[in-house]
Amino acid sequence: MPVVRTLSVIFIEFWRGVPLITVLFMSSVMLPLFMAEGTTIDKLVRALVGVILFQSAYIAEVVRGGLQALPKGQYEAAESLALGYWKTQFLVILPQALKLTIPGLVNTIIALFKDTSLVIIIGLFDLFSSVQQATVDPTWLGMSTEGYVFAALVYWISVLACRATASIWKSAFTPGVHRTEVYMTHSMTNSAEAMMISLENVNKWYGQFHVLKDINLQVKPRERIVLCGPSGSGKSTTIRCINHLEEHQQGRIVVDGIHLNDDVRNIERVRTEVGMVFQHFNLFPHLTVLQNCTLAPTWVRKMPTKEAEALAMHYLQRVRIAEHAHKFPGQLSGGQQQRVAIARSLCMKPKIMLFDEPTSALDPEMVKEVLDTMIGLAEDGMTMLCVTHEMGFARTVADRVIFMDRGEIVEQAPPQEFFAHPKSERTRAFLSQVIH
Known part of the structure; x- marks a missing residue:
């Protein structure tokens, strides 16, 4: 205004x-x-x-x-x-x-x-x-x-x-010890309608910097995609465009049959169906774990409070952290906070989960507990896009591994083929650095 x-x-x-x-x-x-x-x-x-x-x-x-x-x-x-x-x-x-x-x-x-x-x-x-x-x-x-x-x-x-x-x-x-870590359907092609996520010729700029260059990506329902690549390659920007945390300037994005454009109603419809887990957790420090999980179901889904609390406890038990439901985020370890963040997203009952380097801010001993939670989601058939450098997770969980560099998709293949026979010289150089 x-x-x-x-x-x-x-x-x-x-x-x-x-x-x-x-x-x-x-x-x-x-x-x-x-x-x-x-x-x-x-x-x-x-x-x-x-x-x-x-x-x-x-x-x-x-x-x-x-x-x-x-x-x-x-x-x-x-x-x-x-x-x-x-x-x-x-x-x-x-x-x-x-x-x-x-x-x-x-x-x-x-x-x-x-x-x-x-x-x-x-x-x-x-x-x-x-x-x-x-x-x-x-x-x-x-x-x-x-x-x-x-x-x-x-x-x-x-x-x-x-x-x-x-x-x-x-x-x-400040009731707890807090730590603050330093937001109508258009006509589509038949192929886009069959996909859970469709990116067609997506381009994005930050000023003069061309961060995404003609990204084309199709994700089927229940498919699990891992995006990897060096820092600054456009991995996080790609998944942030999927729920409009970042706005793309060219191309089209369709999520669960909804054309993602400047229409606020379409953006909100997509966000209700897409959960996202961030690198730095981004829990709300003034709310308890339980309140973090019930906030969106209560205010967005209009779910009764008792029902929202029961749903939240169900997912907190699923990520093995229900005993901390009445604590504040600052009273938890990093791995515990990330599991709460996963539970918070699941409480909206999303069809798609986006993970933006969920383990990169964690100590090594905390990484496994978060990865185990993500593996459980994958086994349940959740459609997932995960930006990560955890190549072991990619081998175990992914249906497809995508390598990005300088804003482009360089190579994509099933994990066995991707790790055993990478086609691109740039992919081979990257894997030689991250796999020891």
Whole structure:
């Protein structure tokens, strides 16, 4: 919304660039000019308007900083679960951002509390002004310093109360030890309709960099595909285009009979049928394991809470992690988190699973537990596309292994043929590096 963004920038930059004392003068003198003739505005109301306008600009920047501090993976995970923009913001992004903004908001409130002494310039008396007036009164019995010490103590206690409240808020939003890791059908050919996934002449650019070059890929139902290749070859970009986490510029992608284009309805329909597991897990750290798994079924599939919880426990048991259902992601090991991520995707009952290097961020001893879970899915007949460097997994599970380099599919073959008799010199060079 460019208009809203522009107006917000103008508002924030203006009020942040004007001193509070000037804002108070403006609210005291100019505010009555906007009211009907004969209408009076209390001085306190004028002061409140000025202070609110001034501090709201600073609070907006604090909130923006909290939103920008969230890793991109949180948005992508929500998008992959088909939560949509508003559900993503209110269920995933804002709860986490609020926790991050609490220290900044508290500092802003404390500064605001101290700046209230400036209201004396428009004829209002704050605590210190009242003390100063009282100490010059002939009936004052104590030393003048006593009044100022008392006023300072009141301010200090008030600030302490703000900090204590902030600590309570932060505890409420941080119940566990968290770690943050650093989102109508068109006419198709008969061949595309018979395939679970069809990519035809797909091209993608990042600026001038041509990252995908005429990718053609057909995936049958229940087929298991492994994509391998050097870093930067376009493997991850290919599968991210399948659920529109990345947008392709040319070619066509059809997923389960749905033409993936700019139609938001088509994108959401595809995402409800395609599960995705990320390299860095991208679990929602403010939710328990069980809540991570029930979020999308409840809000996207409109599943009753009890039914969603039963489904989540079923898949958590399947990936052998049900005993941790009420823990938070930060309390789990990397392998456990990745298994939760797999269970979360399965709770949407997808027809297709995409794996983007699911073991590359794990310690060697944790890799096996994740691979065993993926092998179990393959044995159940799940249609799978997996980007991985685990060649043993490719030999065991894949129906077809695809080698990519420089944005192109160089070679594809069944695993026995691919590993025993690679046709391309580039494929042979790659395998000699990864197979020892």
